[in-house]
Amino acid sequence: MTCDLGTLKWNSATVVCLDLSPYVALGYTEVCTTESVLKFVGNKVKFDVAKGSCEGDGGHLARPRTTVRWNCLKEYCFVKSREVHVWMDITDRIEEGVLLFTDNSPVPLPHYWQPGEPLASTKDSVDCVAVWSDAKQWDDLPCGNVAHYMCEIEL
Template sequence: MDLTFYNSMGYTHLCGTQSVLKLVKTMTLYDQADMLCRNEGANLARPRTSSRWKCMADYVEPRATGVHVWMDITDKNAEGTFVFSDNTPVPLPHYWLPNEPYPPSAPGADCVGIWPSWKQWDDLPCSNGAYYLCEIEF
Protein backbone atom coordinates (compact mmCIF):
# COMPACT_ATOMS: atom_id res chain seq x y z
CA MET A 1 0.00 0.00 0.00
CA ASP A 2 1.31 3.44 -0.93
CA LEU A 3 1.18 5.64 2.18
CA THR A 4 2.66 8.77 0.55
CA PHE A 5 -0.61 10.71 0.76
CA TYR A 6 -1.13 9.90 4.46
CA ASN A 7 2.51 10.61 5.29
CA SER A 8 2.20 14.03 3.62
CA MET A 9 -0.66 14.78 6.05
CA GLY A 10 1.49 13.84 9.05
CA TYR A 11 0.14 10.30 9.56
CA THR A 12 2.27 7.29 10.44
CA HIS A 13 1.55 3.62 9.79
CA LEU A 14 2.44 1.53 12.84
CA CYS A 15 2.57 -2.06 13.99
CA GLY A 16 1.02 -3.50 10.85
CA THR A 17 -2.38 -2.11 11.86
CA GLN A 18 -5.10 -1.35 9.34
CA SER A 19 -4.82 2.37 10.01
CA VAL A 20 -2.53 5.39 10.19
CA LEU A 21 -2.18 7.67 13.23
CA LYS A 22 -1.35 11.32 13.78
CA LEU A 23 -0.70 12.89 17.17
CA VAL A 24 -1.67 16.57 17.30
CA LYS A 25 0.14 18.40 20.09
CA THR A 26 -2.33 21.25 20.54
CA MET A 27 -4.43 21.53 23.70
CA THR A 28 -7.95 21.05 22.36
CA LEU A 29 -11.43 20.33 23.74
CA TYR A 30 -12.81 16.87 22.95
CA ASP A 31 -15.55 17.95 20.51
CA GLN A 32 -13.17 20.27 18.68
CA ALA A 33 -10.56 17.50 18.39
CA ASP A 34 -13.23 15.16 17.02
CA MET A 35 -14.27 17.77 14.43
CA LEU A 36 -10.67 18.50 13.38
CA CYS A 37 -9.98 14.82 12.78
CA ARG A 38 -13.21 14.43 10.80
CA ASN A 39 -12.34 17.47 8.68
CA GLU A 40 -9.43 15.52 7.24
CA GLY A 41 -11.30 12.23 6.79
CA ALA A 42 -10.20 10.71 10.09
CA ASN A 43 -11.67 9.91 13.50
CA LEU A 44 -10.22 10.20 16.94
CA ALA A 45 -8.28 6.96 17.42
CA ARG A 46 -10.25 3.81 18.23
CA PRO A 47 -8.50 1.04 20.17
CA ARG A 48 -10.55 -1.79 18.62
CA THR A 49 -8.15 -4.57 19.68
CA SER A 50 -5.56 -5.11 22.39
CA SER A 51 -2.74 -5.06 19.84
CA ARG A 52 -4.03 -1.82 18.34
CA TRP A 53 -4.30 -0.28 21.83
CA LYS A 54 -0.72 -1.33 22.67
CA CYS A 55 0.51 0.21 19.42
CA MET A 56 -1.34 3.48 20.12
CA ALA A 57 -0.07 3.64 23.70
CA ASP A 58 3.51 2.92 22.66
CA TYR A 59 3.30 5.62 19.96
CA VAL A 60 1.87 8.29 22.27
CA GLU A 61 3.88 7.61 25.44
CA PRO A 62 7.22 9.21 24.45
CA ARG A 63 5.54 12.04 22.51
CA ALA A 64 3.04 13.33 25.06
CA THR A 65 4.42 12.61 28.51
CA GLY A 66 2.44 14.51 31.14
CA VAL A 67 -0.41 15.49 28.78
CA HIS A 68 -3.69 13.64 28.20
CA VAL A 69 -4.47 12.57 24.63
CA TRP A 70 -8.07 12.29 23.41
CA MET A 71 -9.25 9.14 21.69
CA ASP A 72 -12.69 8.16 20.37
CA ILE A 73 -14.36 6.82 23.52
CA THR A 74 -17.20 8.50 25.41
CA ASP A 75 -20.15 7.73 27.64
CA LYS A 76 -21.98 10.96 26.72
CA ASN A 77 -25.16 9.15 25.66
CA ALA A 78 -25.44 6.75 28.62
CA GLU A 79 -23.36 7.23 31.74
CA GLY A 80 -21.09 4.22 32.26
CA THR A 81 -21.63 2.80 28.73
CA PHE A 82 -18.48 3.57 26.76
CA VAL A 83 -18.77 3.58 22.97
CA PHE A 84 -16.94 4.84 19.91
CA SER A 85 -18.52 7.76 18.03
CA ASP A 86 -20.14 5.30 15.59
CA ASN A 87 -21.99 3.88 18.66
CA THR A 88 -20.16 0.55 18.57
CA PRO A 89 -19.20 -0.74 22.02
CA VAL A 90 -15.61 -0.46 23.15
CA PRO A 91 -14.35 -4.06 23.25
CA LEU A 92 -12.80 -5.62 26.34
CA PRO A 93 -10.35 -5.50 27.89
CA HIS A 94 -10.40 -1.87 29.00
CA TYR A 95 -7.21 -0.19 30.21
CA TRP A 96 -8.37 2.17 32.97
CA LEU A 97 -6.15 3.91 35.47
CA PRO A 98 -6.84 2.78 39.04
CA ASN A 99 -10.17 4.17 40.34
CA GLU A 100 -11.35 4.97 36.80
CA PRO A 101 -13.77 5.41 35.22
CA TYR A 102 -15.55 7.72 37.59
CA PRO A 103 -18.70 6.14 39.01
CA PRO A 104 -22.03 7.18 37.45
CA SER A 105 -22.71 9.13 40.64
CA ALA A 106 -19.94 11.55 39.60
CA PRO A 107 -21.25 12.86 36.26
CA GLY A 108 -19.34 15.18 33.98
CA ALA A 109 -16.39 13.03 33.01
CA ASP A 110 -17.78 11.76 29.70
CA CYS A 111 -14.71 11.60 27.45
CA VAL A 112 -11.71 9.30 27.56
CA GLY A 113 -8.09 10.26 27.16
CA ILE A 114 -4.87 8.33 27.22
CA TRP A 115 -2.59 9.07 30.16
CA PRO A 116 0.64 8.38 28.24
CA SER A 117 3.01 7.96 31.18
CA TRP A 118 0.93 5.03 32.47
CA LYS A 119 -0.36 3.84 29.08
CA GLN A 120 -3.86 3.75 30.54
CA TRP A 121 -7.26 5.40 30.06
CA ASP A 122 -8.57 8.33 32.06
CA ASP A 123 -12.24 9.42 32.28
CA LEU A 124 -12.23 13.22 31.87
CA PRO A 125 -14.58 16.16 31.35
CA CYS A 126 -14.90 16.79 27.60
CA SER A 127 -14.23 20.46 28.34
CA ASN A 128 -10.64 19.70 29.39
CA GLY A 129 -7.88 20.55 26.99
CA ALA A 130 -5.76 17.66 25.72
CA TYR A 131 -3.66 16.63 22.73
CA TYR A 132 -5.48 14.33 20.35
CA LEU A 133 -4.81 11.27 18.22
CA CYS A 134 -6.42 11.08 14.78
CA GLU A 135 -6.75 7.78 12.95
CA ILE A 136 -7.64 6.88 9.38
CA GLU A 137 -8.75 3.26 9.11
CA PHE A 138 -8.33 1.33 5.87
Template sequence: MTMQTIKSSTQDQNPPSSPGDQHSGIRNYRLTAVCLGLLTVLLLIIITALSIHYSCPQGWIKFSSSCYYISNDRKTWNESRQNCREREADLVIINNKEKQMFISKFHNFWIGLTDSNKEGNWKWVDGTTLITGYWIDGQPDNEDNEDCVVTYGQKNPEATWNDLTCSCTAHWLCEKPASR
Protein backbone atom coordinates in the same frame (compact mmCIF):
# COMPACT_ATOMS: atom_id res chain seq x y z
CA MET B 1 25.56 -51.35 -43.65
CA THR B 2 27.32 -49.42 -46.26
CA MET B 3 29.80 -46.67 -45.77
CA GLN B 4 27.32 -44.19 -47.23
CA THR B 5 24.70 -45.09 -44.55
CA ILE B 6 27.19 -44.73 -41.68
CA LYS B 7 28.34 -41.39 -43.01
CA SER B 8 24.81 -39.93 -43.33
CA SER B 9 23.70 -41.14 -39.87
CA THR B 10 26.79 -39.53 -38.32
CA GLN B 11 26.06 -36.27 -40.07
CA ASP B 12 22.46 -36.22 -38.81
CA GLN B 13 23.54 -36.75 -35.20
CA ASN B 14 26.20 -34.05 -35.25
CA PRO B 15 25.09 -31.39 -37.68
CA PRO B 16 27.75 -28.78 -38.40
CA SER B 17 27.41 -25.37 -36.77
CA SER B 18 26.93 -22.56 -39.18
CA PRO B 19 27.19 -18.82 -38.48
CA GLY B 20 23.39 -18.59 -38.93
CA ASP B 21 22.83 -21.15 -36.16
CA GLN B 22 25.05 -19.21 -33.77
CA HIS B 23 23.18 -15.95 -34.48
CA SER B 24 19.78 -17.50 -33.74
CA GLY B 25 21.10 -18.76 -30.37
CA ILE B 26 22.37 -15.29 -29.49
CA ARG B 27 19.00 -13.83 -30.57
CA ASN B 28 17.19 -16.24 -28.24
CA TYR B 29 19.40 -15.20 -25.30
CA ARG B 30 18.85 -11.51 -26.06
CA LEU B 31 15.09 -12.02 -26.36
CA THR B 32 15.06 -13.85 -23.02
CA ALA B 33 17.10 -11.10 -21.38
CA VAL B 34 14.81 -8.38 -22.75
CA CYS B 35 11.70 -10.25 -21.54
CA LEU B 36 13.18 -10.69 -18.06
CA GLY B 37 14.12 -7.00 -17.97
CA LEU B 38 10.58 -5.97 -18.94
CA LEU B 39 9.10 -8.26 -16.28
CA THR B 40 11.40 -6.74 -13.67
CA VAL B 41 10.32 -3.21 -14.64
CA LEU B 42 6.64 -4.27 -14.52
CA LEU B 43 7.08 -5.78 -11.05
CA LEU B 44 8.79 -2.60 -9.79
CA ILE B 45 5.89 -0.51 -11.11
CA ILE B 46 3.35 -2.77 -9.38
CA ILE B 47 5.27 -2.75 -6.08
CA THR B 48 5.61 1.04 -6.20
CA ALA B 49 1.90 1.49 -6.95
CA LEU B 50 0.92 -0.80 -4.08
CA SER B 51 3.23 0.92 -1.61
CA ILE B 52 1.82 4.32 -2.58
CA HIS B 53 -1.74 3.00 -2.33
CA TYR B 54 -1.19 1.62 1.17
CA SER B 55 0.88 4.45 2.58
CA CYS B 56 -0.17 7.22 4.92
CA PRO B 57 -0.44 10.94 4.23
CA GLN B 58 2.56 13.10 5.08
CA GLY B 59 2.70 13.79 8.80
CA TRP B 60 0.81 10.61 9.72
CA ILE B 61 2.27 7.45 11.29
CA LYS B 62 1.48 4.00 9.91
CA PHE B 63 0.81 1.20 12.37
CA SER B 64 -0.69 -2.12 11.33
CA SER B 65 -3.25 -1.30 8.62
CA SER B 66 -4.09 2.22 9.82
CA CYS B 67 -2.66 5.72 9.72
CA TYR B 68 -2.49 7.90 12.83
CA TYR B 69 -2.32 11.66 13.18
CA ILE B 70 -0.80 12.86 16.46
CA SER B 71 -1.76 16.44 17.27
CA ASN B 72 0.68 19.02 18.59
CA ASP B 73 -1.89 21.37 20.07
CA ARG B 74 -4.74 20.87 22.54
CA LYS B 75 -8.50 21.04 22.02
CA THR B 76 -11.69 19.84 23.68
CA TRP B 77 -12.92 16.34 22.84
CA ASN B 78 -15.54 17.65 20.37
CA GLU B 79 -13.07 20.04 18.71
CA SER B 80 -10.54 17.21 18.47
CA ARG B 81 -13.08 14.92 16.84
CA GLN B 82 -14.04 17.66 14.38
CA ASN B 83 -10.37 18.14 13.49
CA CYS B 84 -10.09 14.41 12.77
CA ARG B 85 -13.20 14.49 10.58
CA GLU B 86 -11.73 17.37 8.58
CA ARG B 87 -8.80 15.03 7.91
CA GLU B 88 -11.20 12.30 6.68
CA ALA B 89 -10.56 10.34 9.89
CA ASP B 90 -11.98 10.04 13.41
CA LEU B 91 -10.65 9.81 16.93
CA VAL B 92 -8.81 6.53 17.47
CA ILE B 93 -10.74 3.38 18.37
CA ILE B 94 -8.76 0.96 20.53
CA ASN B 95 -10.28 -2.46 19.94
CA ASN B 96 -7.34 -4.79 20.58
CA LYS B 97 -4.32 -5.14 22.83
CA GLU B 98 -1.83 -4.55 20.00
CA LYS B 99 -3.32 -1.12 19.29
CA GLN B 100 -3.50 -0.30 23.02
CA MET B 101 0.22 -1.07 23.35
CA PHE B 102 0.92 1.31 20.45
CA ILE B 103 -1.38 4.06 21.80
CA SER B 104 -0.06 3.73 25.38
CA LYS B 105 3.08 5.61 24.30
CA PHE B 106 1.03 8.80 23.92
CA HIS B 107 0.18 10.71 27.10
CA ASN B 108 -2.74 13.10 27.59
CA PHE B 109 -4.45 12.33 24.26
CA TRP B 110 -8.17 12.08 23.52
CA ILE B 111 -9.38 8.77 22.12
CA GLY B 112 -12.74 8.10 20.47
CA LEU B 113 -14.60 6.79 23.52
CA THR B 114 -17.47 8.53 25.34
CA ASP B 115 -20.49 7.85 27.54
CA SER B 116 -22.07 11.27 26.88
CA ASN B 117 -25.33 9.74 25.58
CA LYS B 118 -25.93 7.51 28.64
CA GLU B 119 -23.81 7.48 31.77
CA GLY B 120 -21.78 4.28 32.07
CA ASN B 121 -22.62 3.13 28.52
CA TRP B 122 -19.25 3.62 26.84
CA LYS B 123 -19.37 3.81 23.04
CA TRP B 124 -16.74 4.33 20.40
CA VAL B 125 -17.13 7.07 17.78
CA ASP B 126 -18.28 4.44 15.27
CA GLY B 127 -21.20 3.52 17.57
CA THR B 128 -19.81 0.20 18.83
CA THR B 129 -19.98 -0.61 22.53
CA LEU B 130 -16.78 -0.86 24.56
CA ILE B 131 -15.89 -4.51 25.17
CA THR B 132 -12.38 -4.39 26.64
CA GLY B 133 -11.17 -1.33 28.51
CA TYR B 134 -7.66 -0.35 29.52
CA TRP B 135 -8.60 1.83 32.50
CA ILE B 136 -6.28 3.16 35.17
CA ASP B 137 -7.18 1.66 38.57
CA GLY B 138 -10.23 3.43 39.98
CA GLN B 139 -11.36 4.70 36.56
CA PRO B 140 -13.80 5.56 35.16
CA ASP B 141 -15.04 7.50 38.18
CA ASN B 142 -17.28 10.15 36.53
CA GLU B 143 -15.91 12.83 38.85
CA ASP B 144 -17.32 16.20 37.71
CA ASN B 145 -19.47 14.57 34.98
CA GLU B 146 -16.56 13.06 33.02
CA ASP B 147 -17.88 11.62 29.75
CA CYS B 148 -14.81 11.47 27.47
CA VAL B 149 -11.61 9.40 27.62
CA VAL B 150 -8.01 10.51 27.58
CA THR B 151 -4.82 8.43 27.76
CA TYR B 152 -2.34 9.04 30.56
CA GLY B 153 1.19 7.77 30.85
CA GLN B 154 1.42 4.90 33.28
CA LYS B 155 3.92 2.18 34.14
CA ASN B 156 1.40 -0.41 32.99
CA PRO B 157 0.66 0.11 29.26
CA GLU B 158 -2.55 -1.91 29.68
CA ALA B 159 -3.98 0.64 32.11
CA THR B 160 -3.77 4.15 30.63
CA TRP B 161 -7.37 5.38 30.22
CA ASN B 162 -9.02 8.02 32.38
CA ASP B 163 -12.44 9.61 32.03
CA LEU B 164 -12.28 13.38 31.84
CA THR B 165 -14.70 16.26 31.35
CA CYS B 166 -15.13 16.64 27.58
CA SER B 167 -14.63 20.43 27.79
CA CYS B 168 -11.08 20.00 29.08
CA THR B 169 -8.31 20.30 26.51
CA ALA B 170 -5.86 17.60 25.49
CA HIS B 171 -3.94 16.45 22.47
CA TRP B 172 -5.75 13.93 20.24
CA LEU B 173 -5.13 10.92 18.02
CA CYS B 174 -6.90 10.57 14.66
CA GLU B 175 -7.11 7.24 12.87
CA LYS B 176 -8.01 6.19 9.34
CA PRO B 177 -7.37 3.12 7.20
CA ALA B 178 -4.05 3.12 5.35
CA SER B 179 -5.76 2.16 2.12
CA ARG B 180 -7.57 5.48 1.66
Protein backbone atom coordinates in the same frame (compact mmCIF):
# COMPACT_ATOMS: atom_id res chain seq x y z
CA MET C 1 4.60 2.69 -0.28
CA THR C 2 3.97 -0.38 1.80
CA CYS C 3 3.10 -3.82 0.50
CA ASP C 4 1.58 -6.90 2.13
CA LEU C 5 0.95 -10.40 0.92
CA GLY C 6 -2.69 -10.54 -0.12
CA THR C 7 -4.87 -13.54 -0.88
CA LEU C 8 -4.10 -16.64 -2.91
CA LYS C 9 -5.70 -16.59 -6.33
CA TRP C 10 -5.06 -19.14 -9.05
CA ASN C 11 -2.22 -20.70 -7.04
CA SER C 12 -0.24 -17.50 -6.77
CA ALA C 13 -0.18 -14.92 -4.03
CA THR C 14 -1.27 -11.39 -4.77
CA VAL C 15 0.61 -8.46 -3.33
CA VAL C 16 -1.40 -5.50 -2.09
CA CYS C 17 0.44 -2.19 -2.09
CA LEU C 18 -0.79 1.03 -0.53
CA ASP C 19 0.52 4.47 -1.39
CA LEU C 20 0.80 6.20 1.98
CA SER C 21 2.12 9.50 0.58
CA PRO C 22 -1.27 11.31 0.73
CA TYR C 23 -1.50 10.46 4.45
CA VAL C 24 2.12 11.36 5.13
CA ALA C 25 1.43 14.78 3.54
CA LEU C 26 -1.27 15.29 6.21
CA GLY C 27 1.16 14.36 9.01
CA TYR C 28 0.12 10.71 9.42
CA THR C 29 2.50 7.83 9.89
CA GLU C 30 2.23 4.07 9.64
CA VAL C 31 2.45 2.56 13.11
CA CYS C 32 2.31 -1.15 13.99
CA THR C 33 0.80 -2.34 10.68
CA THR C 34 -0.96 -0.96 7.67
CA GLU C 35 -4.47 -1.35 9.12
CA SER C 36 -4.42 2.41 9.73
CA VAL C 37 -2.21 5.48 9.92
CA LEU C 38 -1.93 7.71 12.98
CA LYS C 39 -1.23 11.35 13.67
CA PHE C 40 -0.36 12.74 17.10
CA VAL C 41 -1.50 16.35 17.53
CA GLY C 42 0.28 18.31 20.24
CA ASN C 43 -2.27 21.14 20.42
CA LYS C 44 -4.48 20.96 23.50
CA VAL C 45 -8.16 21.17 22.53
CA LYS C 46 -11.56 20.05 23.78
CA PHE C 47 -12.81 16.58 22.80
CA ASP C 48 -15.30 17.80 20.17
CA VAL C 49 -12.69 20.04 18.53
CA ALA C 50 -10.26 17.10 18.34
CA LYS C 51 -13.00 14.88 16.91
CA GLY C 52 -13.84 17.48 14.25
CA SER C 53 -10.20 17.95 13.32
CA CYS C 54 -9.73 14.22 12.72
CA GLU C 55 -12.95 14.03 10.72
CA GLY C 56 -11.69 16.93 8.59
CA ASP C 57 -8.79 14.67 7.53
CA GLY C 58 -11.23 11.88 6.65
CA GLY C 59 -10.55 9.92 9.83
CA HIS C 60 -11.54 9.80 13.48
CA LEU C 61 -9.95 9.91 16.91
CA ALA C 62 -7.89 6.76 17.55
CA ARG C 63 -9.91 3.64 18.42
CA PRO C 64 -8.37 0.81 20.46
CA ARG C 65 -10.49 -1.95 18.86
CA THR C 66 -8.20 -4.81 19.95
CA THR C 67 -5.56 -5.45 22.62
CA VAL C 68 -2.88 -5.39 19.92
CA ARG C 69 -4.17 -2.04 18.67
CA TRP C 70 -4.35 -0.64 22.22
CA ASN C 71 -0.74 -1.68 22.87
CA CYS C 72 0.30 0.14 19.71
CA LEU C 73 -1.65 3.32 20.61
CA LYS C 74 -0.35 3.57 24.17
CA GLU C 75 3.27 3.14 23.05
CA TYR C 76 2.77 5.72 20.28
CA CYS C 77 1.41 8.20 22.88
CA PHE C 78 4.26 7.49 25.27
CA VAL C 79 6.89 8.08 22.58
CA LYS C 80 5.24 11.27 21.31
CA SER C 81 4.73 13.03 24.64
CA ARG C 82 5.05 12.47 28.37
CA GLU C 83 2.81 13.47 31.26
CA VAL C 84 -0.12 14.49 29.05
CA HIS C 85 -3.66 13.39 28.35
CA VAL C 86 -4.39 12.30 24.78
CA TRP C 87 -8.02 12.04 23.57
CA MET C 88 -9.21 8.75 22.10
CA ASP C 89 -12.53 8.06 20.37
CA ILE C 90 -14.33 6.79 23.48
CA THR C 91 -17.23 8.33 25.39
CA ASP C 92 -20.13 7.36 27.62
CA ARG C 93 -22.19 10.44 26.68
CA ILE C 94 -25.27 8.44 25.67
CA GLU C 95 -25.48 6.30 28.81
CA GLU C 96 -23.25 6.58 31.86
CA GLY C 97 -20.90 3.59 32.06
CA VAL C 98 -21.61 2.35 28.51
CA LEU C 99 -18.48 3.03 26.48
CA LEU C 100 -18.94 3.67 22.78
CA PHE C 101 -16.81 4.89 19.93
CA THR C 102 -18.33 7.98 18.31
CA ASP C 103 -19.72 5.83 15.48
CA ASN C 104 -21.86 4.24 18.28
CA SER C 105 -20.07 0.88 18.10
CA PRO C 106 -19.20 -0.65 21.49
CA VAL C 107 -15.71 -0.43 22.95
CA PRO C 108 -14.58 -4.05 23.37
CA LEU C 109 -13.22 -5.47 26.60
CA PRO C 110 -10.81 -5.35 28.26
CA HIS C 111 -10.76 -1.70 29.31
CA TYR C 112 -7.50 -0.20 30.56
CA TRP C 113 -8.49 2.22 33.35
CA GLN C 114 -6.10 3.87 35.75
CA PRO C 115 -6.76 2.94 39.39
CA GLY C 116 -9.86 4.77 40.65
CA GLU C 117 -11.26 5.27 37.15
CA PRO C 118 -13.79 5.59 35.63
CA LEU C 119 -15.27 8.30 37.76
CA ALA C 120 -18.95 8.20 38.61
CA SER C 121 -21.18 10.81 37.00
CA THR C 122 -20.80 14.22 38.60
CA LYS C 123 -22.03 17.74 37.95
CA ASP C 124 -18.91 18.11 35.76
CA SER C 125 -19.81 15.16 33.50
CA VAL C 126 -16.76 13.01 32.92
CA ASP C 127 -17.90 11.44 29.66
CA CYS C 128 -14.76 11.36 27.49
CA VAL C 129 -11.72 9.10 27.66
CA ALA C 130 -8.06 10.01 27.24
CA VAL C 131 -4.83 8.08 27.59
CA TRP C 132 -2.59 9.30 30.42
CA SER C 133 0.64 8.86 28.46
CA ASP C 134 3.01 8.06 31.35
CA ALA C 135 0.72 5.48 32.99
CA LYS C 136 -0.33 4.07 29.60
CA GLN C 137 -3.88 3.78 30.95
CA TRP C 138 -7.28 5.37 30.39
CA ASP C 139 -8.52 8.40 32.28
CA ASP C 140 -12.16 9.57 32.44
CA LEU C 141 -12.31 13.36 31.83
CA PRO C 142 -14.89 16.07 31.20
CA CYS C 143 -15.20 16.50 27.42
CA GLY C 144 -14.67 20.24 27.93
CA ASN C 145 -11.15 19.69 29.26
CA VAL C 146 -8.29 20.24 26.84
CA ALA C 147 -5.87 17.49 25.81
CA HIS C 148 -3.62 16.43 22.97
CA TYR C 149 -5.15 13.90 20.55
CA MET C 150 -4.46 11.11 18.09
CA CYS C 151 -6.21 10.91 14.74
CA GLU C 152 -6.55 7.64 12.86
CA ILE C 153 -7.40 6.88 9.25
CA GLU C 154 -8.26 3.24 8.67
CA LEU C 155 -6.94 1.83 5.42
